[in-house]
Amino acid sequence: MRRGSTWLRTCAALAAAALLSVAPGRAAEPAAPYVMKLSTATLRDSQNQWMKIFAAAVEHDSKGRIKVELYTASQLGTTPRQIESTQFGAIQGIVLPPEFLVGVDQRFEILSASGLFTSVQQANRVISDPEFKKAFLALGANKGLLGVSVFISAPTSVLTRKPVRHLADFKGLKLRVLASSFEEEEVRRLGATPVALSLGDVMPALQQGTIDGTLAAITTFTPLKYYDAAKYLTETGHYYVFSVTELSKKWFDTLPADLQAIVLRDADQAGQEVVPWQVNFLAQERKVWTEHGGELIYLPPNEQAEMMRRLSTVGEDLTKDKPASHAMYQLLLAAVKRAG
Numbered sequence: 001m002r003r004g005s006t007w008l009r010t011c012a013a014l015a016a017a018a019l020l021s022v023a024p025g026r027a028a029e030p031a032a033p034y035v036m037k038l039s040t041a042t043l044r045d046s047q048n049q050w051m052k053i054f055a056a057a058v059e060h061d062s063k064g065r066i067k068v069e070l071y072t073a074s075q076l077g078t079t080p081r082q083i084e085s086t087q088f089g090a091i092q093g094i095v096l097p098p099e100f101l102v103g104v105d106q107r108f109e110i111l112s113a114s115g116l117f118t119s120v121q122q123a124n125r126v127i128s129d130p131e132f133k134k135a136f137l138a139l140g141a142n143k144g145l146l147g148v149s150v151f152i153s154a155p156t157s158v159l160t161r162k163p164v165r166h167l168a169d170f171k172g173l174k175l176r177v178l179a180s181s182f183e184e185e186e187v188r189r190l191g192a193t194p195v196a197l198s199l200g201d202v203m204p205a206l207q208q209g210t211i212d213g214t215l216a217a218i219t220t221f222t223p224l225k226y227y228d229a230a231k232y233l234t235e236t237g238h239y240y241v242f243s244v245t246e247l248s249k250k251w252f253d254t255l256p257a258d259l260q261a262i263v264l265r266d267a268d269q270a271g272q273e274v275v276p277w278q279v280n281f282l283a284q285e286r287k288v289w290t291e292h293g294g295e296l297i298y299l300p301p302n303e304q305a306e307m308m309r310r311l312s313t314v315g316e317d318l319t320k321d322k323p324a325s326h327a328m329y330q331l332l333l334a335a336v337k338r339a340g
Contacts, residue, residue: 033067034255038245039082040095041199043073044223046153046278047095047243053273054149054245057266062259073224079198087144089250098136098150098244099178100198105139107328108244112182113315115308116336117240120282123152124275127242129335135328137244146252148267149245151274153217154282155237160213161206163232163295167191167303176202176214182314183215186238189310206230217241219278222285227294234297236304238311245271 038055040047048070055068076082076091079100085091087104101108117123127133127150137147164170171191177183184194195211199220205211206229218233220226220241245267252260286296299307319326 036068036092038093039071039076041074045219050274054270061262074200089248092251093247099180104143109180112180114238115312125339132335145246146249149271151271153241154219158234161230164234173212227292
């Protein structure tokens with residue numbers, strides 16, 4: 001009799017526990033957020049600012065269902081390693097100049113074409129052109145990447161160990177480029193030798209004299225204190241530096257539809273919100289450069305015009321025998337025309 005009573009009490013307790021576990025109004029355990037690691041090679045520039053704007057928007061709009069982690073200054077490896085990790089899903093997103101993605105699709109280099117951009121505002125209008133932007137962000141889709149934003153960085157500058165005050169001063173220099181055939185050809189037409197390097201390798205190469213200079217933007221050079229390795233910055237502006245954000249398609253496809261929509265919307269919006277910040281940052285970094293002993297150099301007007309004459313045909317010359325690249329270049333030219 002005693003055993004029976006104990007058994008009945010045990011069954012009753014288990015039943016009550018089961019009822020409590022499914023009782024209406026009982027809070028369910030919150031699902032773990034989707035972790036989104038965003039990586040870049042640079043520090044305190046428009047790429048970092050884009051990441052901050054995007055991260056804040058996504059975390060707010062997703063109500064914490066997406067948690068964004070930001071990694072700058074190549075914390076997650078060299079640029080090639082970051083690209084591979086994004087393709088495979090170990091990193092959920094990467095922000096970088098598109099020229100680094102030519103190994104994924106050669107058309108990524110198209111924005112390196114010289115002579116198309118005249119100001120940050122005009123360049124932003126061009127890359128915001130719906131037809132061009134849609135086609136450009138679709139590159140890499142068959143290689144595990146999903147383009148979600150393209151935005152302006154700055155006009156190109158050439159940082160050198162010795163001053164470049166005239167076109168003739170480029171002759172014989174070894175200049176780092178972004179592994180783009182456009183940039184390589186432009187450097188050759190200036191009489192210099194192109195050397196492809198990831199950003200993390202540039203500072204030691206400058207310090208050791210392996211290269212004489214590098215192409216990039218002042219907004220990259222100043223935050224990373226390149227004025228400690230080379231003092232002379234010739235602002236050529238023959239092409240503009242842009243950035244693109246590529247997400248891991250493998251990771252993106254795991255998101256529910258509502259979170260996918262939030263990511264796409266906030267990424268596009270961040271590309272617009274970063275523009276006024278970048279305009280102010282560009283002016284600020286020119287001042288910082290000179291305050292740290294750096295010199296800003298501009299070619300004489302007649303030599304600047306001659307440089308642009310030499311370089312303005314690179315886009316057509318390098319794409320005319322490549323149908324896919326030529327079609328993308330024509331889309332870019334049409335966007336330039338519409339932007340005015």
